[in-house]
Amino acid sequence: MSSQPGYLTPKGAVTAPPAGTTVAVVGLGRVGLPLALLFAERGLRVFGVERDARVRELLAERKMPFHEPGCDELLAKVKLEVFADVSELIGPSSPDYIVITVGTPLQAHIEVDLGQISAVTTSLAKSLRPGQTIILRSTVAARTTEFVGRILERETGMIAGREFSLAFCPERIVEGKALVELETLPQVIGAADELSRAKASKLFAVFPVEQLQTTLVGGELIKLFNNVTRYVSFALANQYALIAENFGESVHPLVAMANHNYPRDPISKPGFAAGACLRKDFGMVSENHATTDMLVAAWRVNEYMPNFLAHTLADKSHGLHKKTIAVLGYTFKKDTDDARDSLTPKLLRYLEREVPKEIRVVEPHLPDPIAGEKGDTARNWAIEDALRGAEAVVIAMNHSAFRDVRRFVVGPEAIVAPGAWVADLWNVCGTGEMFFSSKPGVVGGP
Ligand SMILES: NC(=O)c1ccc[n+]([C@@H]2O[C@H](COP(=O)([O-])OP(=O)(O)OC[C@H]3O[C@@H](n4cnc5c(N)ncnc54)[C@H](O)[C@@H]3O)[C@@H](O)[C@H]2O)c1
Known part of the structure; x- marks a missing residue:
């Protein structure tokens, strides 16, 4: 696999992570929850993180908080371990991967609201350990993944691309077709270094899709252009x-x-x-x-x-x-x-x-x-x-x-x-x- 921007990795070219690989999905909304359920169905051990107590309660009762075709059936059959805050992901619950799918609204004026991203990243810094891979999946303005990396580097003293991996892998599904499109749409992999790219590619190899290799900003822009x-x-x-x-x-x-x-x-x-x-x-x-x-x-x-x-x-x-x-x-x-x-x-x-x-x-x-x-x-x-x-x-x-x-x-x-x-x-x-x-x-x- 090449890290050359724009390189297309064919379906099946990357080996998926072994069963039992641990992944946390932070923000169990319209994007995060279907992804978490499908990861679990693919044999990964999934930790869901959701700050909304109502959502956590519904999931504990195996009820979907919203309608998305196929998700009720998945929720009934897979195991999802749910936490309230990403800083709780320590010890045996410290995952290999952390995928961030929180909301990214605008402020009232023309300005992105980085509040949810900042909060989750600052909290994540408390539990980050060497070797983990952080994947931002929310739709974000260009350079937001670098912003996440800078917070983690400042708060932990670790370096992105060396002690931990960092990638941007946008979600491009439409509501109502989440499960179908997660398994069919090409997955954009944005990364700034080889290690991060290899780690992110491996995780998304659980889905039988082409991968499009680009930079961090390239990935952020592709999603926005769509x-x-x-x-x-x-x-x-x-x-x-x-x-x-x-x-x-x-x-x-x-x-x-x-x-x-x-x-x-x-x-x-x-x-x-x-x-x-x-x-x-x-x-x-x-x-x-x-x-x-x-x-x-x-x-x-x-x-x-x-x-x-x-x-x-x-x-x-x-x-x-x-x-x-x-x-x-x-x-x-x-x-x-x-x-x-x-x-x-x-x-x-x-x-x-x-x-x-x-x-x-x-x-x-x-x-x-x-x-x-x-x-x-x-x-x-x-x-x-x-x-x-x-x-x-x-x-x-x-x-x-x-x-x-x-x-x-x-x-x-x-x-x-x-x-x-x-x-x-x-x-x-x-x-x-x-x-x-x-x-x-x-x-x-x-
Ligand atoms: N909805 C879509 O169809 C769609 C499609 C592609 C991309 N996106 C993008 O994906 C992102 C998520 O969208 P969504 O529709 O799932 O939003 P959402 O509001 O439905 O879900 C976000 C979830 O994150 C939770 N959250 C926020 N901060 C948290 C924290 N610190 N810890 C734990 N949980 C936290 C919220 O409570 C909420 O449940 C956005 O950037 C959006 O633009 C959405």
């Missing part, structure tokens, strides 16, 4: 939706035709682009320069979409004052129970400004009531109950559970109020229209 590209491509599709609307056209059939049998650069579908990753990850590159860049423009377009839907729906409906509105979808993406940083609460606030009679929220992946991020709560309606008699509808997410919604809003079985306008951001109803009226014959109706 997410920023995704965020910008959604912004472009949303910009096309706004342009099409200005010309009295609907974007959905135009994008479908633009992509049809066209061999280059497929256009994304418009939709809400948010969540705990995409928006903050672009902040990680934007904090390093003073100029307005395309990322800010992308942010503005994506952030404008809730406003666009609310005010266009109000215009088409001749106002929403004292009307009953149904809003379908609350989480940040399709078929997940993750509502962090979703744009639907923002949409709800714009709809509230119209002073409607009632807003009925439907989210099949969350319990009733829905707990908002600002301490607010909303009743979680059943689909049919929410739509019955609704005078305006927003389909804000393309959940699989909404696949039958069309018959409730269009045609003879419709249960919404006659003439109710529907904003269908994702073309869930398949009408090809982003806005349509349930009343046949109305301009823009299907």
Whole structure:
């Protein structure tokens, strides 16, 4: 294996660590927990570290704290030894590897928040012993792995690459496909020295994937480039939706035709682009320069979409004052129970400004009531109950559970109020229209 940046290590070229090799995963969230479970299933002895007592209690009862396909089954079958703090990993619980998967939010301004990374690294320094390998896996701004190394060197007196190993191995899965993608996506291995690279490569050889060898900063940037590209491509599709609307056209059939049998650069579908990753990850590159860049423009377009839907729906409906509105979808993406940083609460606030009679929220992946991020709560309606008699509808997410919604809003079985306008951001109803009226014959109706 070469440590030359950009070198591709084929599947199976590195021998996986022997069964019983010990690995700690620090931060048992959407990224850390599926990884820890899959490591355990591969025969490693896994120590999970999680500061949230509620998560530790659920895991002690072998219950998943969130939904991720396949994880319930794994949790029932593998052994996960759970700790509250990484400094507890001493003596017989001192692992060969420590993989850090804590959160990396932005501050309120354009600045990364290194709080969780600093806290976990400072705590780790108390238990670090020679020979251990530290792998940062959270999504981070360039040079954050060096920052981690510098803290460990200052606090322990040991040298990275000699007494302990240090690597950056980003997580590139999407929620809902974590287990599948951990075993299929090429794994980026970022390292600054041979020993660290060999150690990190060996650990990830438990998964049958190609490995991409690069530098620490190279690994950090690859992950950011992946997410920023995704965020910008959604912004472009949303910009096309706004342009099409200005010309009295609907974007959905135009994008479908633009992509049809066209061999280059497929256009994304418009939709809400948010969540705990995409928006903050672009902040990680934007904090390093003073100029307005395309990322800010992308942010503005994506952030404008809730406003666009609310005010266009109000215009088409001749106002929403004292009307009953149904809003379908609350989480940040399709078929997940993750509502962090979703744009639907923002949409709800714009709809509230119209002073409607009632807003009925439907989210099949969350319990009733829905707990908002600002301490607010909303009743979680059943689909049919929410739509019955609704005078305006927003389909804000393309959940699989909404696949039958069309018959409730269009045609003879419709249960919404006659003439109710529907904003269908994702073309869930398949009408090809982003806005349509349930009343046949109305301009823009299907
Ligand atoms: N969610 C995704 O789909 C996804 C995909 C790829 C990469 N990422 C990145 O992975 C990282 C983690 O994301 P996530 O969605 O799993 O976040 P998360 O908030 O769901 O999980 C982080 C966990 O770390 C715990 N934690 C924080 N500090 C700790 C400490 N000192 N000791 C022990 N536990 C601690 C938190 O309590 C939390 O449970 C982020 O950098 C994110 O950008 C996320």
